Structure formats: structure tokens, C-alpha cells
Amino acid sequence: xxxxxxxxxxxxxxxxxxxxxxxxxxxxxxxxxxxxxxxxxxxxxxxxxxxxxxxxxxxxxxxxxxxxxxxxxxxxxxxxxxxxxxxxxxxxxxxxxxxxxxxxxxxxxxxxxxxxxxxxxxxxxxxxxxxxxxxxxxxxxxxxxxxxxxxxxxxxxxxxxxxxxxxxxxxxxxxxxxxxxxxxxxxxxxxxxxxxxxxxxxxxxxxxxxxxxxxxxxxxxxxxxxxxxxxxxxxxxxxxxxxxxxxxxxxxxxxxxxxxxxxxxxxxxxxxxxxxxxxxxxxxxxxxxxxxxxxxxxxxxxxxxxxxxxxxxxxxxxxxxxxxxxxxxxxxxxxxxxxxxxxxxxxxxxxxxxxxxxxxxxxxxxxxxxxxxxxxxxxxxxxxxxxxxxxxxxxxxxxxxxxxxxxxxxxxxxxxxxxxxxxxxxxxxxxxxxxxxxxxxxxxxxxxxxxxxxxxxxxxxxxxxxxxxxxxxxxxxxxxxxxxxxxxxxxxxxxxxxxxxxxxxxxxxxxxxxxxxxxxxxx
Amino acid sequence: xxxxxxxxxxxxxxxxxxxxxxxxxxxxxxxxxxxxxxxxxxxxxxxxxxxxxxxxxxxxxxxxxxxxxxxxxxxxxxxxxxxxxxxxxxxxxxxxxxxxxxxxxxxxxxxxxxxxxxxxxxxxxxxxxxxxxxxxxxxxxxxxxxxxxxxxxxxxxxxxxxxxxxxxxxxxxxxxxxxxxxxxxxxxxxxxxxxxxxxxxxxxxxxxxxxxxxxxxxxxxxxxxxxxxxxxxxxxxxxxxxxxxxxxxxxxxxxxxxxxxxxxxxxxxxxxxxxxxxxxxxxxxxxxxxxxxxxxxxxxxxxxxxxxxxxxxxxxxxxxxxxxxxxxxxxxxxxxx
Numbered sequence: 051x052x053x054x055x056x057x058x059x060x061x062x063x064x065x066x067x068x069x070x071x072x073x074x075x076x077x078x079x080x081x082x083x084x085x086x087x088x089x090x091x092x093x094x095x096x097x098x099x100x101x102x103x104x105x106x107x108x109x110x111x112x113x114x115x116x117x118x119x120x121x122x123x124x125x126x127x128x129x130x131x132x133x134x135x136x137x138x139x140x141x142x143x144x145x146x147x148x149x150x151x152x153x154x155x156x157x158x159x160x161x162x163x164x165x166x167x168x169x170x171x172x173x174x175x176x177x178x179x180x181x182x183x184x185x186x187x188x189x190x191x192x193x194x195x196x197x198x199x200x201x202x203x204x205x206x207x208x209x210x211x212x213x214x215x216x217x218x219x220x221x222x223x224x225x226x227x228x229x230x231x232x233x234x235x236x237x238x239x240x241x242x243x244x245x246x247x248x249x250x251x252x253x254x255x256x257x258x259x260x261x262x263x264x265x266x267x268x269x270x271x272x273x274x275x276x277x278x279x280x281x282x283x284x285x286x287x288x289x290x291x292x293x294x295x296x297x298x299x300x301x302x303x304x305x306x307x308x309x310x311x312x313x314x315x316x317x318x319x320x321x322x323x324x325x326x327x328x329x330x331x332x333x334x335x336x337x338x339x340x341x342x343x344x345x346x347x348x349x350x351x352x353x354x355x356x357x358x359x360x361x362x363x364x365x366x367x368x369x370x371x372x373x374x375x376x377x378x379x380x381x382x383x384x385x386x387x388x389x390x391x392x393x394x395x396x397x398x399x400x401x402x403x404x405x406x407x408x409x410x411x412x413x414x415x416x417x418x419x420x421x422x423x424x425x426x427x428x429x430x431x432x433x434x435x436x437x438x439x440x441x442x443x444x445x446x447x448x449x450x451x452x453x454x455x456x457x458x459x460x461x462x463x464x465x466x467x468x469x470x471x472x473x474x475x476x477x478x479x480x481x482x483x484x485x486x487x488x489x490x491x492x493x494x495x496x497x498x499x500x501x502x503x504x505x506x507x508x509x510x511x512x513x514x515x516x517x518x519x520x521x522x523x524x525x526x527x528x529x530x531x532x533x534x535x536x537x538x539x540x541x542x543x544x545x546x547x548x549x550x551x552x553x554x555x556x557x558x559x560x561x562x563x564x565x566x567x568x569x570x571x572x573x
Numbered sequence: 574x575x576x577x578x579x580x581x582x583x584x585x586x587x588x589x590x591x592x593x594x595x596x597x598x599x600x601x602x603x604x605x606x607x608x609x610x611x612x613x614x615x616x617x618x619x620x621x622x623x624x625x626x627x628x629x630x631x632x633x634x635x636x637x638x639x640x641x642x643x644x645x646x647x648x649x650x651x652x653x654x655x656x657x658x659x660x661x662x663x664x665x666x667x668x669x670x671x672x673x674x675x676x677x678x679x680x681x682x683x684x685x686x687x688x689x690x691x692x693x694x695x696x697x698x699x700x701x702x703x704x705x706x707x708x709x710x711x712x713x714x715x716x717x718x719x720x721x722x723x724x725x726x727x728x729x730x731x732x733x734x735x736x737x738x739x740x741x742x743x744x745x746x747x748x749x750x751x752x753x754x755x756x757x758x759x760x761x762x763x764x765x766x767x768x769x770x771x772x773x774x775x776x777x778x779x780x781x782x783x784x785x786x787x788x789x790x791x792x793x794x795x796x797x798x799x800x801x802x803x804x805x806x807x808x809x810x811x812x813x814x815x816x817x818x819x820x821x822x823x824x825x826x827x828x829x830x831x832x833x834x835x836x837x838x839x840x841x842x843x844x845x846x847x848x849x850x851x852x853x854x855x856x857x858x859x860x861x862x863x864x865x866x867x868x869x870x871x872x873x874x875x876x877x878x879x880x881x882x883x884x885x886x887x888x889x890x891x892x893x894x895x896x897x898x899x900x901x902x903x904x905x906x907x908x909x910x
């Protein structure tokens with residue numbers, strides 16, 4: 051119960067009017083930077099850092115944590131409404147979320163994202179408070195070989211989004227992997243596919259690529275069809291989640307949380323992989339398979355919960371070890387140092403007021419975010435009433451702003467346009483866009499972990515499965531791959547009973563609908 | 574009525590967005606205006622410091638701290654810091670070299686940019702800039718986890734020499750960066766072919782630390798600053814540091830004490846574009862010297878754990894040229910430059 055008392059003390063710190071104000075300010079700013087593609091929470095915190103020199107360290111950190119959580123919330127809004135992911139971890143949300151919005155269910159999609167984020171953030175924070183040291187010990191023990199196995203598991207999620215034509219799906223995946231190769235080879239330092247352009251050395255920013263392929267490609271596509279189709283606005287349905295929506299959302303929320311938190315806590319886990327996994331799991335488990343690809347609420351609820359739970363997970367190694375596992379955490383670490391606080395294993399003992407105040411403020415920030423975002427959902431949804439030409443002009447404006455804001459490079463705008471044209475061409479020829487994004491995110495990580503694992507074992511192939519976690523994950527991968535065959539065998543030779551052997555066959559739905567939509571001409 | 578609501582919502586969000594971008598991107602609006610500081614009296618005004626890296630990184634913190642101290646001590650007014658990231662700093666370097674004669678621009682940089690200018694085959698080199706001052710430095714540290722079989726640097730070097738490929742060397746930077754240059758120079762100093770070194774690049778300290786703690790790497794080469802907490806708690810053992818003298822608070826010999834002839838420090842400094850007149854250069858150098866002398870800067874060094882390494886003008890120029898050559902030699906040997 052010691053933890054509980056410390057947490058109560060934390061609430062006393064966080065609930066002072068001043069700290070509450072900073073939490074409010076943080077979540078508002080965070081939501082704003084999350085909504086704008088390109089400006090992420092890491093940049094916002096870094097730029098605000100010098101302004102907080104004279105603040106109480108606790109107040110400043112409470113604000114930063116608010117920005118971090120707020121950014122995770124805000125990113126989903128543009129994904130759902132405008133098909134323009136604000137952060138790389140909300141790319142998956144765009145698939146089902148935007149389809150829901152087009153079907154007049156934007157408010158429900160936004161609501162399930164907000165409530166799911168709240169649930170995940172709260173549970174994640176509770177896990178952080180209760181198990182931080184234990185979780186961290188486990189997470190830090192993972193090496194490249196385990197990560198490699200996990201990334202392969204993540205890559206399996208691609209099968210859920212390949213689309214009706216496997217060939218086109220794999221072509222898209224290949225494009226993504228190729229784009230992911232651009233930049234400096236992390237091992238040898240050689241340039242790959244940079245064509246002598248120094249700006250390509252760091253590779254392409256995932257947000258720029260996602261915004262180009264999704265938003266610019268989509269806008270071009272709509273523009274190309276404007277003359278053939280009547281200009282119509284998108285319907286806006288009822289403003290709140292119905293009973294059915296709740297019933298279909300709560301399980302994905304919990305599953306998403308269970309996936310997201312451990313990934314956040316792992317030093318190389320990240321927030322993207324759990325969203326992929328959550329999406330493919332929800333797709334397998336849902337009772338409404340036919341809706342996937344047309345706006346299934348589970349496909350929004352799960353991934354959104356996963357990315358917020360991962361945000362809580364990220365703070366675990368930061369507070370327990372002084373170990374930053376993503377850019378925002380790294381900037382927050384710099385903030386701690388700025389205030390003369392030595393982050394590290396002793397932080398919980400040395401700075402209990404700060405740590406528990408921060409944890410308590412995460413609970414408060416989460417509640418604030420729900421209060422702000424839930425009433426906003428119907429309002430946001432009404433944005434879609436704007437006639438299409440204006441709406442897409444607005445989308446293009448924000449896409450451009452976002453792509454420019456990532457690095458302040460006009461070169462990124464060229465990339466945006468070139469890849470936007472690619473996005474248009476992919477729609478024209480029926481290539482699904484999601485495998486490209488997943489390939490781009492996972493490709494470089496897979497490569498990095500594979501080569502790291504091999505380097506660490508001095509080229510010995512056994513170095514790829516020398517960790518128990520890795521072996522368990524490989525077994526899981528093998529099981530998932532073999533499942534259709536096993537099910538088939540069971541159906542043929544086992545007792546006569548109906549079994550869900552159709553699972554793999556149904557894996558193609560989401561992009562089939564893309565084709566449907568194209569055929570239907572966006573009526 | 575409904576329309577009004579939408580409009581209001583839009584206005585509010587736009588406001589927030591503007592506020593966010595406003596305070597985020599441009600800093601203070603006044604600072605962006607070109608200013609006339611031709612009059613030699615009064616504090617320097619309108620200097621823009623470019624950080625060739627992302628916000629929140631080491632260069633960024635150094636630049637922003639320096640700008641703040643200059644503002645607080647009124648040695649300079651309206652100092653603006655902005656980021657131009659890309660290609661390990663060479664994108665910023667290219668911009669600086671192009672802004673020939675611009676007396677209101679300076680760039681914060683360090684050893685990493687020197688390396689990147691070679692690995693990225695940048696046409697712009699640091700030798701083409703106007704050196705202003707070196708600000709701080711940090712010696713490297715050779716570190717292992719507490720369960721590592723290597724107790725001293727001699728143990729390690731002996732095992733390393735036996736079979737360099739068997740010992741994975743972790744560093745928190747990409748090839749060409751400080752954590753890569755240190756083990757390569759160390760290898761050279763103890764008679765190992767740098768090409769045989771099995772260097773594993775990690776994505777910064779947050780990525781490298783678990784590898785040290787879990788004994789995944791044979792040893793790690795990096796600045797000790799990021800690992801102070803773990804060093805103090807005994808989870809990370811420092812076998813040697815690479816400075817001229819021992820690092821305060823770290824119980825480990827220098828490489829020199831251990832009979833290895835190598836002094837290696839990672840440093841950060843400020844340079845100006847080429848073609849700046851001597852008078853303009855001296856003005857900025859004077860300002861930096863005043864900033865360096867202030868109590869505020871000393872306090873900042875202390876909280877950040879930075880080691881003062883202030884040199885200016887020609888002395889810095891000689892240092893920069895020497896560093897450039899050393900880095901070029903190592904990287905050429907590795908086929909990277």
C-alpha cells in the first residue's frame with residue numbers, strides 16, 4: 051500500500067491550482083501539435099524547454115507530460131477526419147477511421163479513439179505506477195534478436211492489409227521497403243539511393259511519406275474525379291456513440307492497452323508496431339468481418355488504445371532507469387538534467403515528490419483530455435460538411451504545412467509532391483497504400499535489428515535466436531503461419547464441426563473495399 | 574447557430590495551432606529581423622545561431638543555453654536559435670558556407686559535424702568556415718557492464734587484440750560520429766587494424782545503455798555524461814577515460830595513464846560563415862568571451878555536467894584544422910571518406 055500512499059501524495063502535488071493549470075496548458079498544446087502533421091510532441095517540448103528555466107521542475111514536467119499525452123490524442127483526429135495521419139503511430143487509425151468518417155460516423159470514430167485513449171492511458175499509467183521497476187528489468191533484458199522476432203511478428207500484420215490482389219499488395223510492400231532503404235547504411239556508413247543529395251542521407255521522414263501517400267494522393271484522386279462525379283458533402287450522422295458502438299469497442303480498448311504498454315516500455319519497441327498488431331488481431335477476432343475495410347469501429351478502438359498505452363509504457367524506463375526510448379522521452383530527460391535532477395535508477399528514491407506528482411498528473415491529464423476531446427468530437431465531425439473542393443484544398447494546405455514543419459526544408463515539399471503523385475498512381479492502379487507505409491516503418495528496423503544481432507554474435511547465425519523471448523515470439527509466428535494449414539487439416543481429417551478456417555481468406559477485405567469505393571466513384 | 578459553432582471551433586483550433594507554431598518555430602519575431610550592428614558600441618544584437626541538428630539534442634541544448642546566458646547577462650540581445658537538421662549536420666554546414674560574409678549568422682557544431690562532412694562527402698568543410706570559439710568538451714569513456722569479464726583496460730585490450738572481430742564495440746553514433754571515431758582511434762593506438770573493429774552503431778544513449786547493462790556488447794565507447802547515474806550505482810564500469818586528465822567523479826584512469834597514447838575529446842564550438850570581416854568576427858568572439866566569463870555560464874556548465882574548453886580565434890582555428898585532418902585520416906583508412 052506504500053505505492054498507493056505515494057500516489058495520493060502525488061495527487062496532492064498535481065492538484066495544486068498552478069500545476070493543474072500547467073497540465074491543462076500541456077494537454078491543449080499537445081492536442082494542437084498532434085493535430086498538425088509534422089510538428090510532434092518531441093519538437094514542441096524541445097522548443098518550450100528554454101521557456102521553462104524559471105519554472106518549478108515539477109510544473110514543467112507536468113506540462114511536458116501533458117503535451118506528450120495530448121499529442122498522442124490529437125494525432126488520431128486528422129487521421130480520422132482527413133485521412134492525414136498527424137503522427138506515425140496513428141497511420142493505422144486512418145484506415146478504418148476515415149472510412150467511418152466517410153460513412154457519416156466520424157463522431158463515433160473520434161469518440162471511440164478518445165475514450166479508448168483514456169482507458170489505455172489510465173490503465174497504462176496505473177501499470178507504470180505499480181510495476182515500473184519490474185517491467186523495466188524485463189524490457190531492458192531484451193536484445194536485438196528478440197526485437198528482430200517481434201518485428202517479424204509485426205510484419206505478419208501486413209497480411210491483414212494486403213488487399214484482394216496479393217500481387218498488388220506485395221508490390222506496395224516492396225515499394226515501402228525500397229523507400230525505407232534510402233539514406234545512410236547504419237552499419238557501414240555508405241550512402242544508399244541518395245543520388246548524391248545530402249538531404250536524403252537521413253532517409254525520408256515517415257510523416258512526410260504518410261502524408262504524401264494518404265492525403266496528397268487522395269486529394270489528387272478526388273480532384274481527378276470531380277468532373278465525373280457530383281460534388282457532394284460527406285454525411286454527418288448522429289453525434290454520439292450508440293450502445294452497439296460501446297459493445298464493440300471495449301474489448302479492443304483492453305486488448306490494445308495490453309499490446310501497447312509493453313511495447314512502449316521496450317527500448318526499441320515504439321508505438322507503431324503495437325498498432326499494427328492490434329489492427330490485425332481485431333480483424334481476426336471481430337464478429338463484423340464484413341465491415342473491416344468499410345469503417346469498423348474495432349479497427350479504430352484497438353490501435354488508438356495501443357498507441358496511448360505505449361505512451362505510458364515509454365515513461366516507465368524513463369522514470370525507472372533514466373532511459374529514453376523515443377524522441378519525446380529523450381527531450382524530457384534533457385529537461386530533467388536542465389533542472390539539475392539526475393535521472394537514473396535512484397530517481398524514485400531521490401525525487402519522490404516529482405515522480406509521483408508527474409504520475410498523478412498523467413491521470414489528471416488523461417481525464418482532462420477526455421473532457422476536452424469528447425465534446426469536441428461532434429464539432430470536429432462537422433468539419434466534413436465543408437464542400438469537397440474546399441475541404442481538400444484545406445487538407446492540401448495542412449499536408450504541406452505539416453511536411454514543411456518536420457524539418458523546415460523546402461526539399462521535403464518536393465518529396466511530398468513526388469510521393470503524392472505516387473499515391474495517386476497507386477490508387478489509379480489499385481495498389482493498396484498501407485503495405486507501403488508498414489514496409490517503410492518496419493523495413494529499416496528489421497534490417498537494423500538483424501544486422502545488430504549478427505554483429506553482436508560476430509556473424510554466428512545462432513545469435514538470431516539466443517534469447518528466450520525471441521524464441522517464444524518465433525514459435526508464435528510459426529503458429530500463426532501454420533494455423534490455416536492446421537485448420538484445414540482439422541476440417542478434413544478431424545471430427546465434422548464447423549471451424550473458422552476462412553480466417554486467412556478473409557484477410558483481403560480492407561483494400562477490396564478501396565477498389566469498391568473507387569468503382570463506386572465516391573458517391 | 575450551428576454554423577457559428579463550427580466557425581468558433583475552427584477559430585479556436587486555428588488559434589491554438591498558430592500559438593503552437595508561433596512560439597515553436599520562430600522564437601521571438603523581432604529576432605528574425607535583420608539588425609544593424611555596425612555601430613561597434615553596445616551589446617551585440619540580432620545574432621542568429623543555427624543548430625544543424627534536431628531540437629533537444631546536444632548541439633541544440635548548448636546553443637540554447639549559450640543564447641540564454643548571453644541574453645540574461647545582456648552581453649547580447651535578441652539572440653535567436655534555429656534548427657536546420659539533416660545529414661549529420663552537413664545540411665546546416667552547406668547553408669553556412671553559402672552565407673558568405675553574413676555577420677549575423679553563426680553555427681553551433683562539434684566533432685560529429687567534422688565526421689559527417691566526410692562520411693556524407695559534403696563539399697562544404699569546416700576548414701572553409703570562420704572559427705569563433707570552442708565552448709565545451711567531454712572526454713570519451715570505455716565502458717563495460719558490471720558482469721563483464723574485463724576489469725581493467727589492459728584485460729580488454731589483450732582480449733581485443735587476440736580477435737578483434739569477436740568483440741562487438743557499441744557506440745551511440747553512426748559511422749563518422751564521435752562514438753565511432755573513439756574506438757577506431759583507440760584500435761589504431763593499440764595496434765589493431767581499424768577495419769577489423771566490429772563497430773555496432775546504436776541510436777543514441779537510450780539505445781546503447783541496455784546493451785551495456787545486458788552485456789550485449791564487448792565494450793562501449795561513448796561520453797560518460799549520459800551514464801553517470803549507472804556509473805555511480807556500479808552497474809556500468811568505466812575502464813578508462815580518454816581526456817588529458819581524469820574525469821571528475823569517475824574512478825577510472827586515463828588512457829595515457831594506462832600507457833595508451835591517445836587523447837580524444839568530443840567538443841562543441843561555434844563557427845561563422847566564411848568571408849566575415851575581422852572586425853565582425855572579433856565582435857562575436859568578444860561577446861562569447863564575456864558570456865564565458867559570466868557566473869551564469871559557470872552555473873550552466875555545472876548543472877549540465879559540461880567541461881569548460883574555451884579557446885577562441887587562431888587557437889581554435891589550429892585546433893579545428895588538426896581535428897579535421899585526424900578525422901579525415903581515420904575515415905579514409907576505413908574507406909568512408
